[in-house]
Amino acid sequence: MGIDVTRTPRSATVREAAPAVPTAPSARRRRPGGARWAAWAFLAPVVVYLIAFYAYPLYRNVELSLREYTVRSFVQGGAPFAGLDNYRAVLAAPTFPQALLNTLVFTVTSLVCQFAVGLLLALFFHRHFPLSRTLRALFLVPWLLPLIVSASTWSWLLNSEASVVNAGLALVGADPVNWLTSPRWSLVSVIIANIWIGIPFNLVVLYSGLQAIPRQLHEAAELDGAGGWQRFRWITWPLLRPVSAITLLLGLVYTLKVFDLIWIMTRGGPTDSSTTLATWSYRLGFGNLLPEFGSGAAVGNLLILLAVAAGGCYIGFEHRRRLS
Amino acid sequence: MSRPTRGWWRTGLGVMLTGLMLFPVYWMINVSFTRDQDVRRSPPHLFPLDGTLDGYRAVLGQQLPYVGTSLVVGLGTVLLTLILAAPAGYALAKLRPPGGGAIRFVLLIAQMIPGIIMAMGFYAIYLNLGVLNTVPGLILADSTIAVPFAVLIFTAFMSGIPDDLIQAALVDGANRLRTFWSVVLPVSRNAIVTVSLFAFLWAWSDFVFASTLAGGGAHRPITLGIYQYIGNNNQQWNAIMATAVVASIPTTLLLVLAQRYVAAGVTAGAVKD
Amino acid sequence: MTRSIPRGRTVGAALLAAALAATAVACSAESPSTEAGGTYTVWDPYPQFTEDSDWVGLLKDCGTSAGVTVERTGYDTTDLTNKALLAAQQGNSPDVLIIDNPVISTLAEAGVLTTTAETNLDVSTMEPNLLGAGQSEGKTYGVPIGANTLALYYNKDLLADAGVDVATVTDWPSLTAALVKVKAAGKKGITFSAIGTEEGSFQFLPWFWGAGAELTALDAPPAVAALTLWTDWLAAGHAPNSVINNTQTTSWQEFASGEYAFSENGTWQLANAAKLDFEYGIIPIPARAGGTAPAPTGGEFISIPVQPDTGRYATSQQLVTCLTSGDNLLTTDTTLSYIAPVAAVQEQQVAANAALKVWVDAVKAAKGRTGDDLGTRYPRISEPLWTAVQSALSGAQTPQEALSAAQRTAASATS
Structure with missing residues (x-):
């Protein structure tokens, strides 16, 4: 199948090598000024758009986090400037280390498992067999469900009292597990649900990445007597790397900000055991009768910093890979 | 000769895996037929034994206008996303303006900002512009989920277009806009389909923006239609799940269509140099 | 790249100014209609x-x-x-x-x-x-515009089978005794909602107030007694573990399955109660030592x-x-x-x-949650309270530890 997400990033990273560095000499030495103006003309709509719809909300959020807001000053104005007080308070809160750790565990585990399962499935479906098309299409269905529904369904499946999963465990003689209500399992439960939601995306992208690898390479290697594992190790894996990188990056982007899934399934609880920075920010700003806008915004900004760091790591990593 | 047998063995495994993967979806369908008083029965019924069609009756009676709104919002988001992102992708990939790298980094980060932070800012802007609870307002907001992603995809894709193709058009006297329109866009069809599909899916399943910005309007998307059954003190689960089932139908159709469209692979060959 | 940044910045600044100006115009142009009628x-x-x-x-x-x-x-x-x-x-x-x-x-x-x-x-x-x-x-x-509150719904058929006379349920010990009998009859006792939101505090308050506790002293002995009542029920299997994550709807659905003797729920369920498969009744939530516990409005x-x-x-x-x-x-x-x-x-x-x-x-x-002149201090007390309930029910802390921690948080937030 080719929702060719795939050819895209692939051609991106493969062909882009030289052009990605803007200062590199290019073929268009002719009329550089004209090209520059044309470039900005083409870019202008997006830049205006970014400023209006990203910069402004972001500016507001930073502003919120730097002032000492009460509900009264939120409405009436005149909140005193508090510098980094909100950040200090948030960093000192007992929830912070837990939320940070949970965010990292949630993100990394989800990413790795989604990717691994997605890749295994892509390899599995890459070999055509009867019904493979249909089955692969069916795998995409979870992607189409509104998140609020999939999250509710999972909290249903994992409910402590009357859940199917526990009924299944009882069938094989195991004790029921308090998936959502014990501090030990709640984070595991939301991770499982998140992996499930992420599998279709990983499958689609990685599958199309596999499709783009020329078949002749495999055939040649097979003639040379390379086994399945060797072909994967020396052909598939290296050639899939650009696609893998983009998959992981997009996965990271969407995993880091997951909040509705966790909020619907556990509300971050019990006692912060599944609280991530995203749910914590929401809880501070929205999840209480008395909103704490300043702290909520501060946590949100910390999350964005984390995202910037992750994005920077990715770019640095890509850069080094290209150089080598 | 041995291939088919091996293939069928794979089919068996494939069916099992698909079954495992789709079990939650099955459960959703199961619940959509379950009577209110049975939903928490322990152990749960694997099949809706005393099934009811109440959920679907409620949906067909009340939800169809929401499906319409969601379609309009989805298509509008696709259109807006393409209009904004395709030229930008072209500029970043082929015209390489100074500062392009910075813009790309900003786009990357922009994607990671949680929707809820954006939503609060939007609410204030929208309230003043008077576009709360309107379809265009929602389209604009939903497009923010897709635009950064779309620009990155277009950039990646278009940098794969051979420079010669563009140079040839320029030499023939076409200006850059014309080149973009009649050379670059047609060969980027795969990227367009990809971006459209994602933009549509995200707009379709968006809940955060819908509830913040269109919560009370006459034009509500289907995700809020679902929320209608999650009342203040009560939740009608069979209706919620029935709505979800109905809401998945258009997206499933779309996925099947887009799959075929791309599978035709008209342009895939053209792009490969 | 370095050389291009200044240019990008000026362009960006100009655009930002333009965008802000546009917003400002939009703000000032907007004003509510003041015509007669309207x-x-x-x-x-x-x-x-x-x-x-x-x-x-x-x-x-x-x-x-x-x-x-x-x-x-x-x-x-x-x-x-x-x-x-x-x-x-x-x-x-x-x-x-x-x-x-x-x-x-x-x-x-x-x-x-x-x-x-x-x-x-x-x-x-x-x-x-x-x-x-x-x-x-x-x-x-x-x-x-209207009010609702909490009471105990009970399953008449189930209590009859278990040999419980609901008229004897007047205080905590008699309620627990009834739950023991129900469990002996192979059924489940009571379900409620202890979720980590305002809903959880709302459901806990009748027991909290019914023990004589005050929202200004979360760690006082009566408060600990109320939370201990709940944790003991969970430990003894009289209440399901799912209460930790139950919304009031979920706990109602558990009751509606016919497996539970009691459910703490609200006025708004009356319409659904009419659809139950069994006969139900309603009693007020008993206070610790008898009488009706004040429930929140x-x-x-x-x-x-x-x-x-x-x-x-x-x-x-x-x-x-x-x-x-x-x-x-x-x-x-x-x-x-x-x-x-x-x-x-x-x-x-x-x-x-x-x-x-x-x-x-x-x-x-019933009494209001923000009453007793608590006002906006109530939300700052309620959040630590529901956190303590969650913490004790999930076994992370004992009721005393959990409530002491809650009192510290509430005290520092309301001082």
Whole structure:
């Protein structure tokens, strides 16, 4: 199948090598000024758009986090400037280390498992067999469900009292597990649900990445007597790397900000055991009768910093890979 | 000769895996037929034994206008996303303006900002512009989920277009806009389909923006239609799940269509140099 | 790349200036319509009511009799607080706002609401314990539109099978004894909602107050006794572990499955109760040493937010009065499955449906969460409280540890 997400990033990273560095000499030495103006003309709509719809909300959020807001000053104005007080308070809160750790565990585990399962499935479906098309299409269905529904369904499946999963465990003689209500399992439960939601995306992208690898390479290697594992190790894996990188990056982007899934399934609880920075920010700003806008915004900004760091790591990593 | 047998063995495994993967979806369908008083029965019924069609009756009676709104919002988001992102992708990939790298980094980060932070800012802007609870307002907001992603995809894709193709058009006297329109866009069809599909899916399943910005309007998307059954003190689960089932139908159709469209692979060959 | 940044920055700055200017123009161009008649906006937390519902019909009729058009928007209740605050910040509040009662003190603190004295709203007929939630420092910020509260629903068939006479359930020991008998009969005891949100505090309060505890001393012995009652039930299997994550709806669904003897739930479930497969009854929640425990009041207030144009209050006042006057109040509260806040209307409700008697009594015994002059301190106490409940029920801490921690948090947040 080719929702060719795939050819895209692939051609991106493969062909882009030289052009990605803007200062590199290019073929268009002719009329550089004209090209520059044309470039900005083409870019202008997006830049205006970014400023209006990203910069402004972001500016507001930073502003919120730097002032000492009460509900009264939120409405009436005149909140005193508090510098980094909100950040200090948030960093000192007992929830912070837990939320940070949970965010990292949630993100990394989800990413790795989604990717691994997605890749295994892509390899599995890459070999055509009867019904493979249909089955692969069916795998995409979870992607189409509104998140609020999939999250509710999972909290249903994992409910402590009357859940199917526990009924299944009882069938094989195991004790029921308090998936959502014990501090030990709640984070595991939301991770499982998140992996499930992420599998279709990983499958689609990685599958199309596999499709783009020329078949002749495999055939040649097979003639040379390379086994399945060797072909994967020396052909598939290296050639899939650009696609893998983009998959992981997009996965990271969407995993880091997951909040509705966790909020619907556990509300971050019990006692912060599944609280991530995203749910914590929401809880501070929205999840209480008395909103704490300043702290909520501060946590949100910390999350964005984390995202910037992750994005920077990715770019640095890509850069080094290209150089080598 | 041995291939088919091996293939069928794979089919068996494939069916099992698909079954495992789709079990939650099955459960959703199961619940959509379950009577209110049975939903928490322990152990749960694997099949809706005393099934009811109440959920679907409620949906067909009340939800169809929401499906319409969601379609309009989805298509509008696709259109807006393409209009904004395709030229930008072209500029970043082929015209390489100074500062392009910075813009790309900003786009990357922009994607990671949680929707809820954006939503609060939007609410204030929208309230003043008077576009709360309107379809265009929602389209604009939903497009923010897709635009950064779309620009990155277009950039990646278009940098794969051979420079010669563009140079040839320029030499023939076409200006850059014309080149973009009649050379670059047609060969980027795969990227367009990809971006459209994602933009549509995200707009379709968006809940955060819908509830913040269109919560009370006459034009509500289907995700809020679902929320209608999650009342203040009560939740009608069979209706919620029935709505979800109905809401998945258009997206499933779309996925099947887009799959075929791309599978035709008209342009895939053209792009490969 | 380095050389190009300054250019990008100037362009960016110019665009930013342009965008901000555009926003500013948009802001100043916008102003609420002030013509005679005109449109009045109403926000309510009842998204389940569509345009053709009785509730919206009533709103429109009230608008017509006041000579204006009513534009009504139904928001999800959890969103409404933030929306009201943001709207007020932007100087764009609705003319009439219907909102959950514990939020009133927050909005009043924020200066979003007018007092009933300013807008000439008559609240003299309202029951004082219900009105309390809308009062702060001697001022009243709205009119209760209806009330609900908590009681214990029980499964008659199941209790009969287990040999429990519900009349003997009058205090905590007798309730626990009943649960023991139910368990011996192979059924499940009681279900409630202890989720980590306001809902969890709402459900815990009858036991908390019923033990004689006060919200200002979360770690006092009576409070520990109440939480210990719940943790012991979980440990003994009288209550399911799922309560930690149950919303009130989920716990109702558990009760509806017919497996549970008791369910702590609210007035609003009456319509669903009629659909149960078994006979049910309702008793008040017993206090620790007998008698009825005070349950928290639920339900909304209808209030008039501050407007830049004070000339609008007169019409808003007409709208509110219309909605809360005798017959209309009866219609509203019947639609919402609420108990009326006015004694005379309560009598009409009981006359129409005798089953409401127990609820009318429960509402009379109930108290507001933000009462006792807690006001906006309540939310700061409630969050540590529900956290402590979660912590103790999930076994992370003992009730005493959990509540001591909660008291420390609450004390530092409210000082």
